[in-house]
Amino acid sequence: MSRLKKTAEIIADDSRILVFQDEVHFQVITSVTRKWAYKGSKPTVDSSPRRKNVPYSGYVIPEMGELITTNPTWFNYETVIQSYRDFIAEYPVAEGKKVCMVIDNAPWHKKAFRLVQEEALEEYSDIRERIELIKLPPYSRDLNPIEQCWRITRRDVTHNIYFPNERVLQETLDDYFKQYRKPNNRLATLCSFKHKN
Numbered sequence: 001m002s003r004l005k006k007t008a009e010i011i012a013d014d015s016r017i018l019v020f021q022d023e024v025h026f027q028v029i030t031s032v033t034r035k036w037a038y039k040g041s042k043p044t045v046d047s048s049p050r051r052k053n054v055p056y057s058g059y060v061i062p063e064m065g066e067l068i069t070t071n072p073t074w075f076n077y078e079t080v081i082q083s084y085r086d087f088i089a090e091y092p093v094a095e096g097k098k099v100c101m102v103i104d105n106a107p108w109h110k111k112a113f114r115l116v117q118e119e120a121l122e123e124y125s126d127i128r129e130r131i132e133l134i135k136l137p138p139y140s141r142d143l144n145p146i147e148q149c150w151r152i153t154r155r156d157v158t159h160n161i162y163f164p165n166e167r168v169l170q171e172t173l174d175d176y177f178k179q180y181r182k183p184n185n186r187l188a189t190l191c192s193f194k195h196k197n
Contacts, residue, residue: 010100011063016132017093019101020060020191022146023075025053026153026173028163054170057083059091059101060146065188066091067149067180071170077111084112084127099131105138145191149180152190 010018029051055075059068070086072079084101093099103109116124117133136143157176163169180187 007102015096016098016100018062019087019099020062020144020146021058021087021101021103022144022150023055023057023072023080023106024150025055026158026169028052028054028166028169052166054166054173056173058146058149059087060149060187060191061091062145062188062191064183065180065185065191066183067146067177067187069174069177075106075108077108077115080108080112081116081124081127084116084131088127088130093130100134101131102134102136102144104136104140104144109135148190149187153177 007018010016055072057070057072057075057080060066061068068087068090070083070090072083091099103113113133113135115121116127116131120128153173153176157172158169163172
């Protein structure tokens with residue numbers, strides 16, 4: 001069964017909730033991009049010389065447009081597994097429903113997938129009860145709609161903006177992400193799928 005058909009099947013099943021997961025780093029160093037300016041002017045953007053960043057793990061529910069973020073210290077299989085547990089705590093589902101979580105093929109996802117789902121270790125039974133992990137095909141990050149969330153975040157929040165340190169950047173991002181914690185049309189439209197029969 002193709003991934004798109006499987007996704008359509010999950011969306012049509014009332015007992016399952018489709019969620020896409022991904023990690024991202026937002027750099028303190030300014031990302032400079034195009035902007036409107038008066039002809040002949042020479043706009044400048046301050047930038048930090050430090051190559052620090054703020055990591056996020058994100059979960060988007062395309063049907064509702066909800067975005068849930070967690071703040072791991074770094075990305076490895078242990079922080080990914082903890083992030084799954086943080087998601088479960090933040091997004092409880094009704095009895096009898098299960099989250100179908102689509103993940104990419106990052107090394108930390110592969111190990112988490114093996115431990116949680118393939119080897120079905122007892123210590124991860126709490127995750128298996130609530131979440132079924134589904135891997136994207138290799139080299140297909142464009143099939144993960146959460147990438148659109150990161151794209152608009154950079155456009156709305158970080159492009160052409162100076163952040164003096166990681167704390168200010170994280171506070172700014174946390175405030176921005178709050179608007180998407182509840183169902184909203186912007187992410188629901190941006191992350192929606194259209195399937196052919």
